[in-house]
Amino acid sequence: MMIVFCIFLLLLGFRCKGHATALQRSFRMRRIGCFTCLLLATCAGSLSHADETTARFLWDQANTTLSSAKTPEDYLTAAHAYNRLVVQEGVRNGPLFFNLGTALLLAGDGNNAVDALIRAERFDGCTTDIRTNLRLAIALKSERQDADLPWSRVAFFWHFNIPLRIRLLIACGGWMTVFIALFLRLLANNSCPKKTNSSAAAGARLQTAAGSCLFAGVLLLVIFGSSAVVSLLQEREQDKTWADRVFVSHLAEERGS
């Protein structure tokens, strides 16, 4: 690869002698940029397969560790194995965070378990499994036998039950509906210059439809857009600080003490 790169630099005309004009220099720089992008894309393509295999290997290893775990220390080891996928390999998906949260729950780390399960929820929505484990994680966090999910999860059900990507798409749908409403309004104002009875009725119908669309669109945009933005900000914040988290097995500590 290096040989090819060097040869290409020669091709680009890195000549020591002579003076190049500004246009020639600009064209050369553009060519270097193009080739660098091409080179990086090629390298990325060849590495992606290896990364995927590594991730698959780590995933299987973590699953094996968790399925054969018996003590909180074992569960904590499994959680670290899952977290290696998140931190080192950069893998982000619902099943991974669910398994990580479950491993942390079984290890006795309620705080991190709740956060991991909430991250899983953002990817996959609130499934029955996530809800069950999240409830247990909240109970563990509050050091109680059992706990109910917060009332906000019922009141803002769309925020918790629907995956972030779906919420964002619905918000985009609302945005589009707003413009459809404006389009209908424009059509109603311009399509019936002759004030006949029939055209007036058609215009009124269009105005009504435009109003309904506008209301629905704004509602969808506000509800799902704000929900998606909140989730995005939370996810960004958690993702930024995830690598610094320290997983602790409180059950192991209690047992030790």
Add this chain to the structure above:
Amino acid sequence: MAAFSISFCLCPVKRLPLASRLPVVCLAFSLLTTIALSADINLDVGSSRSQVYLGETFVLNVQVNGADDGLPAPDLSALQADVRSLGSQSTSRYSISIINGHVSRENVESRVFEFEIHPRTAGTLALGPITLDVHGHRYSAQGPSVKVVGIEQQNAVIASVQASSQTILVDEPFTITLSVAIAELPEPYARYEPLLPSDPLHMDCPYLSQAEIPGLKTPDLQKTLQALVQQDSREPGLTINEYTAQQTPDFFANPFSFAPGQDPFRPRPIKFKLPRNHVILNRRAYQEYTLALTYTPSQEGNYTFGPITLKGSIIDGVDAAGHAMSRPIFAVGPAVTVRVTPPPETNRPDCFIGSVGRGLTAHAELDTALCKVGDPLTLNLNVTGAISLNNMRPPLLNLQPALTADFRIYDDNVETVSIPGGKRFRFRIRPMREGTLELPPIRVAYFDTTSHSYKIALTDPVPLQVRPNTQIVSDSSDNSTNRSAHTDHLTIQSASSIPAAITVAATGARNHPLLPPIQQLLLLGGSGPVLLFLTWTGFKLWHNRFVLAMAHRRSRALAHAEALLQKAERQEHPNAPDVARAIRSFLEERLNVAGTALTPDEAARLLHTRGVPEALTRSCRDLLAQLDHVMYHPDAGSSEMSGVIHAAMELLPRINQALNHPPKSKEDEA
């Protein structure tokens, strides 16, 4: 090669203009990309033999490093030999090792193509150049040279080495039969062996000296050959390789058993009496000596047996006095190569466990018949039969949808135990729902050596009763001393207090985007505004269509008039009405007046009202009046018309400019 190509491209690039250089640069990019992608491909050529006798074949291996799938077969047309393809096998491997958290990967892609080479002539056979075309690039390699030795044609002795099968699977036994056929003596001596007892025929057969061949389970050569030793030194026989024995001379039995000048204690070649039978080959009677040995391969590869060479004298006739007539002979028996290959890749089922053999049976059993949802169960899968065990691996049960419907299976944690005639695989599974379930038949595939095809064995279904999961906990506090005192206060806690099971689906190892694709977002977010803008623009244009049309008419008035004037000027006899029409159409379009019958005075008045300077107004009026005059006096000359046209072509732009920039005050006008 790469440097040559690039410097070739570079030269014209420097000389061409910018626009012409782009395709060349693109070509260079694509060339470089191709080179970069395929720079690691190379060919390794190897031969199973370095020297062969004419008539023998050998196996040529061409290993392509750096690529695997979709490779075409290498081109061996340059070889001076008959070539037969024996197929190809993938030898790619990928390994990951994690030591103290450090992940190291190794990814090697390669494929081995095998060919059977049959040299046509004696001499040195060059194995190359061998070429391979991949993605438009040609790779070539030169293999080693093989010496082809020609032999004298004779039919008194025919030697051969034959294999029961030349392509076999691991653990599939095969037989190598060595055969030496010597022409029979004429009657009435046909029953005698055509070998000289005093000068035995010597056979050189390398594989009969190899007690162990890597990758093969060899027969007990010592025991086999020991049984064939000719005990009576006066009987004819064959000597083989360097097998010798220290023989004590028996002076009492035969005081003349050694020749003068010879060391009586020197080791002497052992004579072997191979099984003999009568055969007809090529319509001629032969006495055939054979030796069959059975081998069992334990590893894949190519195994060559032979060649064998025979050197010495045989009896080829009897003279009238009844004395044997001997003849020196040298014969070569061609070698045979046995290829031990893995089972074919085509039609290989997902549940293939790597075993080869016949009569595989599978039996599944659970450690319990009654359990609760989520309980870990042990599934024992016993696989037995006349099959190879070396390559046997546990089947991936997660690939069998019938099994994963009701059970969660942990394929990654399988214990393997050897049992008589097979292996036992111990899986951990969990039932995922309550009720009376049935563990479906497990499919286990193996390669059947009888039918040479994959066969699938099924286990019997196993019934299982699964109850809902409940957990009994104490109402009392966690104090262990109190726990025993309050054991009578028990409640049944719901199964929902148990964490839900993890998922082992492979999707967990892949990145899932949290957000929808950017294309979708752009489409949904951008289509509304774009649609609205286009609609609004359309309505605006529709409403202002007349204003726009007039503006367009005004803007092209001068060009239109000039075109008409130039057309009139090009005529041999310019026509006054055409010129007048050009000027009037200009005025009409520019001043937005309907009709084309403006009189000179009307035109002057209109121009005056639009703020055109008086001099231009007057010139226009005079010009129109002159044209009207010429129109009704056809005798006016063409030179006069030419002057009018030039005057019009000068006047119209000035009027147009004056109309575009009307004077703001009287001073400006002045």
